[in-house]
Amino acid sequence: MEIKRSPISHQSCDGVDGHHLLVSVSPHLKADITVSRIMWTVVACLMPPLILSVFVFGFQTLIITAVSVASCLATEVISQKLLGRPVTIKDGSAVITGLLLAYVIPPGVPLWMPVFGAVMAIFVTKIIMGGLGFNIFNPALIGRAFLVATYPVAMTTAWLAPIRNAAIFRNMGAGVDAVSSATPLYVLKHYGMAAMLEQFGSRASVYTDFFIGFRPGCIGETSALLLLVGGLYLIYRGYIHWHIPVSIIATVGILTWIFGGEGMFTGDPLLAVLSGGVMLGAFFMATDYVTSPTQRSGQIVFGIGVGALTVLIRLKGGYPEGVCYAILLMNPLTPALDQWFKPKRFSQGAVQ
Amino acid sequence: MGDKGALMMAPLATFPKGGVHPKENKDLSSALPIETMPDPSKVSLFLKQHVGTPCQVAVPHRPDPRGDQAVSEDLLFSSGHPGALFRLLVDKKDRVRQGDRIGEIGTQLGAVLHASVGGAVLGVKNILHYQVGKAPAIVIRTDPEAVPATCMPVDWRRFSREQIQERIAAAGIVGLGGAGFPTDVKLNVKPGVKLDTLILNGAECEPYITCDHRVMVEKARQIVEGAKILLTVLGITYCAIGVENNKPDAIAALNEAIDHADSTDGFKIEVKPLAVKYPQGSADQIMQSITGRVRPSGQRSSSIGIIVQNVYTTKMVYDAVVLGKPLTERVITVSGRAIARPANLRVKIGTHISEIADYLGGTTADLCKVVVGGPMMGFAVSDLDMPITKTTPGLLFMNHDEVDARAHGPCIRCGFCLDACPMGLEPNNIGIYVEAGRGAETEPFGLMDDCFECGSCAYVCPAKRPLVQFIRLARLEINQARKLKEAREQKRKAG
Numbered sequence: 098m099e100i101k102r103s104p105i106s107h108q109s110c111d112g113v114d115g116h117h118l119l120v121s122v123s124p125h126l127k128a129d130i131t132v133s134r135i136m137w138t139v140v141a142c143l144m145p146p147l148i149l150s151v152f153v154f155g156f157q158t159l160i161i162t163a164v165s166v167a168s169c170l171a172t173e174v175i176s177q178k179l180l181g182r183p184v185t186i187k188d189g190s191a192v193i194t195g196l197l198l199a200y201v202i203p204p205g206v207p208l209w210m211p212v213f214g215a216v217m218a219i220f221v222t223k224i225i226m227g228g229l230g231f232n233i234f235n236p237a238l239i240g241r242a243f244l245v246a247t248y249p250v251a252m253t254t255a256w257l258a259p260i261r262n263a264a265i266f267r268n269m270g271a272g273v274d275a276v277s278s279a280t281p282l283y284v285l286k287h288y289g290m291a292a293m294l295e296q297f298g299s300r301a302s303v304y305t306d307f308f309i310g311f312r313p314g315c316i317g318e319t320s321a322l323l324l325l326v327g328g329l330y331l332i333y334r335g336y337i338h339w340h341i342p343v344s345i346i347a348t349v350g351i352l353t354w355i356f357g358g359e360g361m362f363t364g365d366p367l368l369a370v371l372s373g374g375v376m377l378g379a380f381f382m383a384t385d386y387v388t389s390p391t392q393r394s395g396q397i398v399f400g401i402g403v404g405a406l407t408v409l410i411r412l413k414g415g416y417p418e419g420v421c422y423a424i425l426l427m428n429p430l431t432p433a434l435d436q437w438f439k440p441k442r443f444s445q446g447a448v449q
Numbered sequence: 450m451g452d453k454g455a456l457m458m459a460p461l462a463t464f465p466k467g468g469v470h471p472k473e474n475k476d477l478s479s480a481l482p483i484e485t486m487p488d489p490s491k492v493s494l495f496l497k498q499h500v501g502t503p504c505q506v507a508v509p510h511r512p513d514p515r516g517d518q519a520v521s522e523d524l525l526f527s528s529g530h531p532g533a534l535f536r537l538l539v540d541k542k543d544r545v546r547q548g549d550r551i552g553e554i555g556t557q558l559g560a561v562l563h564a565s566v567g568g569a570v571l572g573v574k575n576i577l578h579y580q581v582g583k584a585p586a587i588v589i590r591t592d593p594e595a596v597p598a599t600c601m602p603v604d605w606r607r608f609s610r611e612q613i614q615e616r617i618a619a620a621g622i623v624g625l626g627g628a629g630f631p632t633d634v635k636l637n638v639k640p641g642v643k644l645d646t647l648i649l650n651g652a653e654c655e656p657y658i659t660c661d662h663r664v665m666v667e668k669a670r671q672i673v674e675g676a677k678i679l680l681t682v683l684g685i686t687y688c689a690i691g692v693e694n695n696k697p698d699a700i701a702a703l704n705e706a707i708d709h710a711d712s713t714d715g716f717k718i719e720v721k722p723l724a725v726k727y728p729q730g731s732a733d734q735i736m737q738s739i740t741g742r743v744r745p746s747g748q749r750s751s752s753i754g755i756i757v758q759n760v761y762t763t764k765m766v767y768d769a770v771v772l773g774k775p776l777t778e779r780v781i782t783v784s785g786r787a788i789a790r791p792a793n794l795r796v797k798i799g800t801h802i803s804e805i806a807d808y809l810g811g812t813t814a815d816l817c818k819v820v821v822g823g824p825m826m827g828f829a830v831s832d833l834d835m836p837i838t839k840t841t842p843g844l845l846f847m848n849h850d851e852v853d854a855r856a857h858g859p860c861i862r863c864g865f866c867l868d869a870c871p872m873g874l875e876p877n878n879i880g881i882y883v884e885a886g887r888g889a890e891t892e893p894f895g896l897m898d899d900c901f902e903c904g905s906c907a908y909v910c911p912a913k914r915p916l917v918q919f920i921r922l923a924r925l926e927i928n929q930a931r932k933l934k935e936a937r938e939q940k941r942k943a944g
Contacts, residue, residue: 124904
């Protein structure tokens with residue numbers, strides 16, 4: 098190849114000699130990481146709980162999840178087309194919203210419900226706020242909050258009892274009759290610990306079942322183990338920090354231990370973090386980049402706030418579960434937390 | 450991300466906050482010995498290759514008397530050019546020898562300029578500069594028969610401090626690491642400033658670039674001797690040479706040179722291997738890595754007792770003081786996967802990029818981007834007909850695989866840039882403000898004093914946002930707003 102002395106064009110020109118030199122501001126190297134890689138990794142980390150939910154609640158969970166994801170994608174495409182914005186479904190964020198929305202609704206709801214939730218989550222919460230990066234609230238949780246407000250009966254009673262021993266697959270032809278059931282937190286709130294243990298087994302087996310995921314609950318929230326595996330992988334990859342999940346889980350545990358029992362310091366912290374949506378919320382919802390603080394110190398305050406509000410709602414509120422509202426209440430504080438907790442400037446370490 | 454590998458070994462000195470680990474790509478050129486390129490057909494020497502005011506031209510602008518390449522008059526500056534650009538210091542001399550002083554700075558901050566080749570002065574032309582658009586440069590057409598100047602080594606120890614500084618100033622030495630601050634001025638520490646450490650910066654943290662590496666391997670003794678000259682001028686005894694640990698041969702060569710040097714003169718010089726982390730070679734970061742001290746914002750490094758000099762600058766100081774050799778050539782790394790033959794090339798200052806590319810066999814068909822400098826802080830150019838300067842460490846010819854030209858998306862507030870910024874700034878917010886047309890309000894983010902545009906933020910950004918570009922725009926807008934404010938206040942005072 099011969100280099101010519103004539104000017105070589107850049108960007109839009111074809112170039113005098115066929116060369117097409119790109120010009121841009123430094124740096125000229127970029128890390129491999131992309132937004133869509135992060136998003137699709139989160140999607141992958143969310144798959145194990147979905148697969149387990151089929152064993153626990155039946156194929157219904159797959160169908161609800163598929164409807165939810167498809168509705169989210171469709172809402173994004175349609176609304177972006179209508180608004181004349183570039184369509185961004187490839188970045189994977191709508192898929193995450195669809196998954197998370199399905200994960201926080203009960204397995205026994207009718208199929209049109211996630212569709213409504215998806216429209217609220219994607220169009221109202223994300224697209225009209227300016228799209229990815231500009232929403233104030235977690236889209237999936239707004240979808241859930243909307244459904245709880247509009248269809249409270251279905252959203253608080255459509256629970257299914259877990260199916261044991263993979264019966265769902267052994268009786269493929271006959272199908273398994275879904276048995277409705279109250280959630281452990283509901284029983285605990287209204288009938289006390291003794292009733293809860295009577296219904297769900299001995300204390301030891303309750304811990305094991307809840308940890309693995311065999312309990313009534315929303316589609317994707319039941320398996321602490323699988324959510325932990327996915328969350329820890331995201332931390333290992335450096336995609337999320339440990340600060341939000343740890344501070345949420347610790348706060349829920351400590352406050353429940355102090356205030357959650359018959360007397361002070363008699364609550365069951367382990368049960369508190371294994372039940373409801375604590376694990377799902379802590380690792381996959383409160384860590385949403387857009388709606389949580391960027392600084393570690395701000396993230397700890399955010400996590401403590403989410404944990405404290407969760408326990409407050411659980412113990413004093415009208416709902417047995419509070420993670421969803423706790424996160425939604427902390428979301429709008431994010432800009433303030435980012436304002437209060439700034440990165441430490443290099444020269445702040447200077448000794449005069 | 451993270452120092453997973455480094456944790457296994459003994460911890461190396463490094464800076465704690467921020468930093469990134471781009472792919473080094475130094476193996477393209479790190480083993481290639483320094484090679485000297487023959488004199489180019491012409492050189493273009495910018496009047497400003499340093500921090501400070503441009504040189505005043507010290508040659509007349511008459512065309513070559515043989516007239517075969519007369520320069521058209523409109524390309525020349527008229528003698529009515531503002532300022533003393535045409536103070537003709539070298540009277541009626543239109544041919545210069547290599548090493549002739551052709552640019553003077555008088556009493557102002559700057560560095561003198563020398564003819565890097567012998568030949569005919571074609572004039573002063575406005576020439577494309579990779580950083581500032583067009584800038585005036587003295588163009589010299591090389592005379593192939595010109596005899597290069599010869600230098601006789603002298604014993605520097607017989608010079609006084611002032612004489613050493615004069616020799617450094619006379620050689621036109623500037624910081625070769627990229628900043629281009631005149632070295633003699635940097636060494637001219639005000640009385641009362643207490644110094645205790647000289648740091649020689651051999652980190653060379655920019656990917657691809659290996660010129661300092663090769664100079665350390667091949668000229669270690671001159672560097673160590675240069676360190677002693679600098680210590681003598683500064684009146685201190687301790688010097689640490691910071692080298693990133695990915696250059697074991699450079700560390701070994703420097704240690705060998707230190708052992709070989711006369712140790713009875715009371716100087717303590719040692720090599721400090723540093724963790725491989727960009728931007729280890731930034732002055733603030735290398736000072737913190739080696740001494741743990743942090744420079745307060747807006748102050749000089751001497752305020753914390755340290756002077757930092759690039760290793761290659763130190764070698765040039767040796768040449769200037771011992772050999773009386775002016776800065777007329779330097780080693781640059783020519784690398785990237787789109788140049789036919791990568792090299793560590795000794796070239797004359799002012800050589801045009803096109804001639805360098807030609808000398809190395811040209812470029813490949815998939816050439817995508819040409820960068821002057823390193824890939825993290827260098828400048829992409831659209832035209833190869835522009836010269837290198839005293840502060841050019843390298844040229845990169847990158848192909849399509851090496852260049853990430855993906856379009857950027859919105860900020861997802863992941864905070865990666867906040868973790869990557871070594872200065873603790875908020876590139877994410879600066880970008881968002883600039884996009885919203887409010888760049889002038891970004892001053893509280895500290896970019897005016899602290900950002901040195903290392904590019905770590907834009908490197909890690911998963912949305913591929915051009916954060917350095919946003920920061921430069923913010924700087925422009927802040928400066929415009931300041932000027933506007935000043936003008937308004939003056940008006941108010943007047944009215």
